[in-house]
Amino acid sequence: MGVTIKAIEYVYPENKVTNEDLGKIFPDYDFAQFESKVGIFSRYWVGENETAFDLAKKACEKLLQNHDKDTVDYLIYCTQSPEYFLPTTACMLQNELGLPKTAGAFDYNLGCSGYTYGLSLAKGLINSGQAKNILLVTAETYSKYMHPGDRSNRAIFGDAATASLVSFSEEEHFGDFLFGTDGAGYDKLIVKNGASRFPFDPKAEEITYGTNNTYTDNNLYMNGPDVFNFTNTVIPAFTRELLVKNGIANEDVQQFIFHQANAFMLNFMRKSLKIAPENFYIDLKEGGNTVSCTIPIALKDYSQNINEAQKIMLVGFGVGLSWSGGLITIKNKL
Missing domain, CATH: 3.40.47.10 (Thiolase/Chalcone synthase)
Structure with a gap:
């Protein structure tokens, strides 16, 4: 099957x-x-x-x-x-x-x-x-x-x-997938209030972080520097593990499609992995970071120019901290 x-x-x-x-x-x-x-x-x-x-x-x-x-x-x-x-x-x-x-x-x-x-x-x-x-x-x-x-x-x-x-x-058309979890970083990207541990607080105080950014514990908080460091420490090595798991060399993958977090982060990892720009898809301009939607959106957009079988490496990473990836083959427009 x-x-x-x-x-x-x-x-x-x-x-x-x-x-x-x-x-x-x-x-x-x-x-x-x-x-x-x-x-x-x-x-x-x-x-x-x-x-x-x-x-x-x-x-x-x-x-x-x-x-x-x-x-x-x-x-x-x-x-x-x-x-x-x-x-x-x-x-x-x-x-x-x-x-x-x-x-x-x-x-x-x-x-x-x-x-x-x-x-x-x-x-x-x-x-x-x-x-x-x-x-x-x-x-x-x-x-x-x-x-x-x-x-x-x-x-x-x-x-x-x-x-x-x-x-x-x-x-x-699907190869092997791998996964990773580091729950110690759960608070690096979090909405603290509103569920079972901490209820929504209508009087939550405003907190300033980064360069004049404001939020409360009812809102989304992201520790950008720590998320960036996690990504660039873990994901390149993880991608190499995926290549080994699937028995394929870097140059035999026609396209790498990572979670579209931001272009600076993506290019940093691309260079670390020694992937040519034409084999590393970036698709952020129109919709930004749409979380779990970025990879399927990018895969759909990329596939519009496909007319032969291509091996695609997909890698997702972020909130959790959680990461996963796998190799797929597509042969035509999706």
Whole structure:
């Protein structure tokens, strides 16, 4: 039994926020330098009454326009922006899409490593004969967690949703996957308040960090320097392990697609790994860092120019701290 990605679709919210828009809010910040270094020119944020679930539904409906929903026998939904603490958002999505009631459905809470984790889960379900057509969904709305005065995070993060159809194939298109976890760094990227340990605090005090960034414990906090150091310490070595695991040399991979965190970080790792720029895809300009959605968006965009089989190394890393990756082969547009 083999596994292949048949199709990917993605959606952004309608509300596009450019660097010029942010420059009006943060006039003392040099967004021209930000564009040059980080590579983000715009991002999209949901409206007040719009959720990750709304985006997920749109992405799935877009994909299912060309694929029979009655053949979907499993739904895997990756989000850190659930509709409710319970029930499982995947169950709601199954109903909204009209998928068969015989289909399995579950959520999992992962961030930037979420898509590669999902592909590995799909591979396991298909290779073990438990499913044949899996709808793998990622959806994230970090904009709802960001403090209005947090210029750094507002410049980096955008909202999006993706839907991938991962299916049984007579030929195997998936290689081996590897994983990593360092929970000691759980507080490097965190929304502290609002769940079981610390309830939402309407009187939470404002905290200043970095260069005049403001947040409260009700909001998203990212320790940028520590996340950068983690990434550049762990991910290049991890990528080399992936190459060894899959018995392939660096130069035999046609494209490396990493989580699209920021261009400076990505190029730092690319140089460390001695990968040529043309074999290392960067796709940040339009939508920014969309967390678990960045890899499927980049993979979809890259595939539009494919007309022959290519080996693609996918690597996700971030909140948790968590990382994962694997080798896949694609032969045409997704």
